[in-house]
Amino acid sequence: MxxxxxxxxxxxxxxxxxxxxxxxxxxxxxxxxxxxxxxxxxxxxxxxxxxxxxxxxxxxxxxxxxxxxxxxxxxxxxxxxxxxxxxxxxxxxxxxxxxxxANARAVAEAVMGMILAGARRLSVKDRRIREGQWAELREAAFGEQEIRGKTLGLVGFGAIAREVARIAHFGFDMSVIAASRSGKDGLPHVELAALPTVLSLADILVLACPLTDETRGMIGPHELAQMKVGAGIVNIARGAVIDEIALAAALSSGHLSFASLDVFCEQPLPADHPFRELDTCVLTPHTAGITxxxxxxxxxxxxxxxxxxxxxxxxxxxxxxxxxxxxxxxxxxxxxxx
Missing domain, CATH: 3.40.50.720 (NAD(P)-binding Rossmann-like Domain)
Known part of the structure; x- marks a missing residue:
């Protein structure tokens, strides 16, 4: 047989x-x-x-x-x-x-790069310099914030999230809070909390959970509205964890300052997707874990x-x-x- x-x-x-x-x-x-x-x-x-x-x-x-x-x-x-x-x-x-x-370190390094790319507008600066701008970008930089001392929120607390937490806390002096459905124990440098608490406290939210029936669509308009004005979001989980239309609306309105996204509901990202039109979106082609x-x-x-x-x-x-x-x-x- x-x-x-x-x-x-x-x-x-x-x-x-x-x-x-x-x-x-x-x-x-x-x-x-x-x-x-x-x-x-x-x-x-x-x-x-x-x-x-x-x-x-x-x-x-x-x-x-x-x-x-x-x-x-x-x-x-x-x-x-x-x-x-x-x-x-x-x-x-x-x-x-x-x-x-196996790829926890690779993804964690990518997450930190995506945070910096969004918070410091690195991809926007690169694009605008190529278009001939300079002075305007330098002037705008006076309003940028360092991530030191900011609160990093994690949704999911597996191997990838734990490595992100380690680098963020010990490498960038960030406070770390995490929501986990698995019941795993926390770490001395990570506070565990319910999802609504993580959403309300995070300056930068990182989605690092598996896609399941429970997590599909978990971050929708209601959850995004609970986040701080000016917060950022990073998704290295799966595109379907978040309502993409609601996220685009939160970015367009200025409620969120940036989104750095490695995964999408439809891959490759459709040519007419609203994310492509948003300067506040950093887009990568599902490569965070590939080195x-x-x-x-x-x-x-x-x-x-x-x-x-x-x-x-x-x-x-x-x-x-x-x-x-x-x-x-x-x-x-x-x-x-x-």
Whole structure:
């Protein structure tokens, strides 16, 4: 029942997109590695249905799991699970795995850059200088604020948010307050509070939570209205966490001073999106977590988890832990039917 490469006789590890080549070395000789787009592997649905393990960096259609008789695990080369039909995987006994913390430093560094770009109007200055301005920009700079001593609000308190908190507090002398649904303990330099409190106290709000049914649309007109006049917002979570139309309105009215956004409801950002017309928006193409170092670390972790799956071991970063008994039963059946 378990699909094998007809040439090598090995289980198939499908990469939806390239990962770090050096990280793949441990799979040599134990799995046949194919990449979506290779000859015979052009279409994602039949490709997933033939694979033993899929390393995920793009959306997996739910229908791909409908007849995925050989699939053991979907391993997210990253953290967010919105690319994976988790409920369907749980029902089938397919392990869902991710690589938490691997890109936390990369995202945290990007967040601080996005804060500075918004608060100090760096992208606006760059653009205006190229248009011939100079004196006007220098005059406007007298009204800019340092972020030292400001309050950073975090929505979400996972590995990324914790790294942001560390850099913001110890590197920029910011006070940090966080809202977390996970119940994780705080840190000595971070105050935990309910979301309304974080919204009302934050000079800069950073969205760093996963996209779930509970967080979808969590920051809407009511929540934005609770924020301080002149506050800024950074979104490195998912676009759908915030009401984009309401955010554009809050920026246009001057209620918020800036928004630095790495994620959007629709990607790429549509050509007619109102964010494109706002000087107070700093836009990046969902690259906060992408650096050479982060990609290498995520790839290493993903391959380590793939090796555990192939060896019949429980993955260290198993997301659907409540399904472990069902997963083990599926793996046993697949092994027995080889």
């Amino acid at each position: 378990q699909d094998m490469d007809t040439t090598s006789g090995l289980p198939i590890v499908l990469l939806t997109d390239p990962i770090d080549a050096d990280a793949l070395v441990p799979l040599e000789g134990v799995a046949s590695i194919v990449q979506l787009g290779d000859p015979g592997w052009e279409d994602i649905v039949p490709a997933v249905r033939r694979a033993t393990i899929v390393v995920v960096r793009r959306q997996i259609p739910a229908e791909a799991l409908a007849d995925a008789q050989h699939l053991r695990a979907l391993i997210r080369n990253g953290v967010g699970l919105d690319f994976i039909p988790v409920d369907a995987a749980c029902g089938m006994g397919v392990a869902v795995v991710n690589t938490p913390g 050479a170092q982060a990609m290498a670390q995520m790839s290493v972790m993903a391959v380590e988890e793939a090796c555990r799956v192939l060896n019949g071991e429980r993955p260290r970063n198993l997301v659907n832990r409540d399904s472990w008994r069902t997963i083990k039963d599926r793996w046993r059946i697949l092994h027995d039917c080889r």
